Amino acid sequence: MQLMAERGLEHGTTEGFGWIAGEIAPMDAPGLRMPQMGWNELNFTRSHALTEGLGAAPHGYFVHSYALRNTKPDTLIATTDYGGAVPAIVCNGNVAGTQFHVEKSQTVGLQILANFLSWTPETLCDVYV
Numbered sequence: 001m002q003l004m005a006e007r008g009l010e011h012g013t014t015e016g017f018g019w020i021a022g023e024i025a026p027m028d029a030p031g032l033r034m035p036q037m038g039w040n041e042l043n044f045t046r047s048h049a050l051t052e053g054l055g056a057a058p059h060g061y062f063v064h065s066y067a068l069r070n071t072k073p074d075t076l077i078a079t080t081d082y083g084g085a086v087p088a089i090v091c092n093g094n095v096a097g098t099q100f101h102v103e104k105s106q107t108v109g110l111q112i113l114a115n116f117l118s119w120t121p122e123t124l125c126d127v128y129v
Contacts, residue, residue: 001068001090001097010066019095022071022087027064029083035065040080040100042088042108048077049119050089050096050112058108060088060100067099094121 001024002008005016008024016024027034039059044051062080068087077089080100088099096116102109 001087001099002066004090004095004097005068005071008066020068020071020075020090020092020097022068024066025069027067027082027086032083035063036082037063040082040088042078042080042100043085044078045073045076048089048091050091050115051077052115053111054108059105060098060102060108061104061106062088062100064099 001020002010003016004019005022005024006018006020007016008014009026010024027036029036038061040062042051042054042058042060060080062082068090071087071090075090075092076087077091077096078087079085080088086099090097098112102112105112
Protein backbone atom coordinates (compact mmCIF):
# COMPACT_ATOMS: atom_id res chain seq x y z
CA MET A 1 0.00 0.00 0.00
CA GLN A 2 2.87 2.38 0.81
CA LEU A 3 4.23 2.55 -2.76
CA MET A 4 0.74 2.97 -4.19
CA ALA A 5 -0.07 6.13 -2.19
CA GLU A 6 0.76 9.65 -3.35
CA ARG A 7 3.60 10.01 -0.85
CA GLY A 8 5.16 8.53 2.27
CA LEU A 9 6.35 10.42 5.33
CA GLU A 10 8.71 7.81 6.78
CA HIS A 11 12.27 9.18 7.09
CA GLY A 12 11.37 12.31 5.11
CA THR A 13 8.94 12.75 2.24
CA THR A 14 9.06 10.18 -0.54
CA GLU A 15 6.85 10.35 -3.61
CA GLY A 16 4.70 7.29 -4.30
CA PHE A 17 3.06 6.10 -7.51
CA GLY A 18 -0.17 8.00 -6.73
CA TRP A 19 -2.43 5.07 -7.57
CA ILE A 20 -4.24 5.44 -4.23
CA ALA A 21 -5.11 8.92 -2.92
CA GLY A 22 -3.48 9.88 0.36
CA GLU A 23 -0.22 9.60 2.19
CA ILE A 24 1.46 7.13 4.49
CA ALA A 25 2.05 8.84 7.84
CA PRO A 26 2.85 7.89 11.44
CA MET A 27 -0.17 6.43 13.19
CA ASP A 28 -1.85 8.49 15.88
CA ALA A 29 -2.83 5.99 18.57
CA PRO A 30 -2.20 7.60 21.99
CA GLY A 31 -1.70 5.08 24.78
CA LEU A 32 -1.26 2.13 22.42
CA ARG A 33 1.97 0.29 21.63
CA MET A 34 3.87 1.12 18.47
CA PRO A 35 4.54 -0.58 16.24
CA GLN A 36 1.19 -2.29 16.39
CA MET A 37 1.82 -6.01 16.12
CA GLY A 38 -0.93 -8.58 16.20
CA TRP A 39 -4.28 -9.73 14.94
CA ASN A 40 -6.98 -7.16 14.22
CA GLU A 41 -10.50 -7.56 12.91
CA LEU A 42 -11.21 -6.37 9.38
CA ASN A 43 -14.32 -4.16 9.20
CA PHE A 44 -15.68 -4.04 5.67
CA THR A 45 -16.82 -0.67 4.32
CA ARG A 46 -18.15 -2.16 1.09
CA SER A 47 -18.23 -5.48 -0.73
CA HIS A 48 -15.44 -6.39 -3.12
CA ALA A 49 -14.27 -9.47 -5.01
CA LEU A 50 -11.10 -9.59 -2.88
CA THR A 51 -13.09 -10.12 0.32
CA GLU A 52 -15.51 -12.79 -0.90
CA GLY A 53 -15.70 -15.85 1.33
CA LEU A 54 -13.96 -14.27 4.33
CA GLY A 55 -16.95 -14.79 6.61
CA ALA A 56 -17.94 -12.74 9.61
CA ALA A 57 -15.27 -10.93 11.64
CA PRO A 58 -12.11 -12.02 9.74
CA HIS A 59 -8.74 -11.00 11.18
CA GLY A 60 -5.49 -9.96 9.53
CA TYR A 61 -1.99 -9.92 11.01
CA PHE A 62 -0.63 -6.37 11.31
CA VAL A 63 2.91 -5.11 11.97
CA HIS A 64 3.01 -1.35 11.42
CA SER A 65 3.41 2.11 12.87
CA TYR A 66 2.52 4.03 9.69
CA ALA A 67 -0.82 4.03 7.92
CA LEU A 68 -2.69 5.59 4.99
CA ARG A 69 -4.47 8.86 5.74
CA ASN A 70 -6.43 11.38 3.66
CA THR A 71 -7.62 8.80 1.17
CA LYS A 72 -10.88 8.93 -0.77
CA PRO A 73 -13.71 7.07 0.99
CA ASP A 74 -14.57 5.12 -2.18
CA THR A 75 -11.10 3.51 -2.19
CA LEU A 76 -11.67 1.89 1.22
CA ILE A 77 -12.72 -1.76 1.28
CA ALA A 78 -11.91 -2.49 4.93
CA THR A 79 -10.62 -0.74 8.02
CA THR A 80 -9.37 -1.95 11.36
CA ASP A 81 -9.47 -0.26 14.72
CA TYR A 82 -6.25 0.75 16.46
CA GLY A 83 -6.86 3.99 18.29
CA GLY A 84 -9.36 4.84 15.54
CA ALA A 85 -10.17 3.59 12.05
CA VAL A 86 -7.08 2.55 10.06
CA PRO A 87 -7.37 1.66 6.35
CA ALA A 88 -6.74 -2.09 6.04
CA ILE A 89 -7.69 -2.83 2.40
CA VAL A 90 -7.90 -0.24 -0.39
CA CYS A 91 -8.66 -0.45 -4.07
CA ASN A 92 -8.71 1.95 -7.01
CA GLY A 93 -9.78 0.29 -10.24
CA ASN A 94 -7.38 -2.57 -10.90
CA VAL A 95 -4.97 -1.64 -8.07
CA ALA A 96 -5.45 -2.98 -4.53
CA GLY A 97 -3.36 -3.11 -1.38
CA THR A 98 -3.48 -4.22 2.22
CA GLN A 99 -1.99 -2.69 5.36
CA PHE A 100 -1.76 -6.09 7.03
CA HIS A 101 0.46 -9.01 6.05
CA VAL A 102 -1.67 -11.23 3.81
CA GLU A 103 1.05 -13.90 3.76
CA LYS A 104 0.94 -14.16 7.58
CA SER A 105 -2.85 -14.01 7.91
CA GLN A 106 -3.48 -17.75 7.65
CA THR A 107 -6.82 -18.80 6.10
CA VAL A 108 -7.95 -15.18 5.65
CA GLY A 109 -4.75 -14.40 3.76
CA LEU A 110 -5.02 -17.52 1.63
CA GLN A 111 -8.61 -16.61 0.70
CA ILE A 112 -7.60 -13.06 -0.25
CA LEU A 113 -4.75 -14.40 -2.41
CA ALA A 114 -7.12 -16.87 -4.11
CA ASN A 115 -9.63 -14.06 -4.68
CA PHE A 116 -6.86 -11.88 -6.14
CA LEU A 117 -5.87 -14.60 -8.62
CA SER A 118 -9.45 -14.94 -9.87
CA TRP A 119 -10.28 -11.19 -9.73
CA THR A 120 -11.26 -9.45 -12.98
CA PRO A 121 -11.38 -5.70 -12.29
CA GLU A 122 -14.19 -3.84 -14.04
CA THR A 123 -12.22 -0.62 -14.40
CA LEU A 124 -8.62 0.48 -14.65
CA CYS A 125 -6.94 2.60 -12.01
CA ASP A 126 -7.88 6.28 -12.42
CA VAL A 127 -4.24 7.07 -13.17
CA TYR A 128 -4.49 5.15 -16.45
CA VAL A 129 -7.93 6.28 -17.58
